[in-house]
Amino acid sequence: MKIAILGAGNMGLSFSKSFLKYELIKPENLHLITRSKSKISKIAEEFPKSKTSTFDEVTELDADLIIIAVKPPDFQNVVQNIQFRLKENQMVLSIMAGINIEKIQKSLNHPLVVRAMPNSPTLLGMGITGYTAAEGISFSQLINIERLLNSTGRSVYLEDENLLDGVTALSGSGPAYFYYIIDAMIKAGIEMGIEENLSKLLVKQTMLGAYHLINNSEKNLEELIKDVASKGGTTEAALKTFEENHFKEILKQGILNAEKRAKELNS
Known part of the structure; x- marks a missing residue:
């Protein structure tokens, strides 16, 4: 060929x-x-x-x-x-x-x-x-x-073919969403007094480990979250803040806007 x-x-x-x-x-x-x-x-x-x-x-x-x-x-x-x-x-x-x-x-x-x-x-x-x-x-x-x-x-x-705009928004643009979240986590670590390179290491290895757990566990995402978020603990405090600020909805809306922009590129 x-x-x-x-x-x-x-x-x-x-x-x-x-x-x-x-x-x-x-x-x-x-x-x-x-x-x-x-x-x-x-x-x-x-x-x-x-x-x-x-x-x-x-x-x-x-x-x-x-x-x-x-x-x-x-x-x-x-x-x-x-x-x-x-x-x-x-x-x-x-x-x-x-x-x-x-x-x-x-x-x-x-x-x-x-x-x-x-x-x-x-x-x-x-x-x-x-x-x-x-x-x-x-x-x-x-x-x-x-x-x-x-x-x-x-x-x-x-x-x-119409689904390809959704693929563009989800996986085509997807890596940038993860980088964005990782960047926020690293900066939070620095704000807590953790040295930048150590903060990067902690966050990147956490993301890598979480990915492998998703791939190798029979549990769904909700169950995996519950495994980490014990009642009254630190994870629950973070998740409560995310929920109060509609973080999941904001992320979903961003992805839907990416799909909308993909459709506009064809006009």
């Missing part, structure tokens, strides 16, 4: 590294395309056996799969300025947030589009990606796409 990445930024390059790590493609069959000439030398240094180009240099694209990894606001500008035409049998995989399959098809005048929403832990091969596909894409083509996506972590196929 030959793959071209339109928009060789962080996400595009992390996908490329995963494909090469698991030997899903040969380095010489990877074409990395960026808008910035200044980035070419650095990309070529990281991928010495792969082809690197700027958008204006590409007049013909020899690839079975074209991955669109540009930022959503840049998509129309890219479409208007590309010099090549897509061939009938070429597949397109979009990892842009918010822009639906129909809009991509119309913009590129091309029917074979798969839309996916990864998240930043794909950089470590620990991401989760929701994806869906246009009509006319075969099962074997989807399996090939899934193999590629699974190299960056895990993937989930969605029959209903």
Whole structure:
């Protein structure tokens, strides 16, 4: 398989590294395309056996799969300025947030589009990606796409494309919510007199341990909370403050607003 990445930024390059790590493609069959000439030398240094180009240099694209990894606001500008035409049998995989399959098809005048929403832990091969596909894409083509996506972590196929905006808000944006909570916990530790590096260690290891407990316990989340929150204790004092300030509702509303913004990106 030959793959071209339109928009060789962080996400595009992390996908490329995963494909090469698991030997899903040969380095010489990877074409990395960026808008910035200044980035070419650095990309070529990281991928010495792969082809690197700027958008204006590409007049013909020899690839079975074209991955669109540009930022959503840049998509129309890219479409208007590309010099090549897509061939009938070429597949397109979009990892842009918010822009639906129909809009991509119309913009590129091309029917074979798969839309996916990864998240930043794909950089470590620990991401989760929701994806869906246009009509006319075969099962074997989807399996090939899934193999590629699974190299960056895990993937989930969605029959209903409308759910992808929810995936964007939940797992696509999700890492930032955890970072936000972790940051608040670390700062609380510092305010209590705990040295910053120690506060970071305590919070990060706590998050890691809690994740593994969720994965390895047969108890639900409510039961796990009760295990920590003994009556009249310290945890109960914290949880009571969260409830009084509607923390859970605020968090839920933020995620729903993220979904709303994902839908707006398509307009």
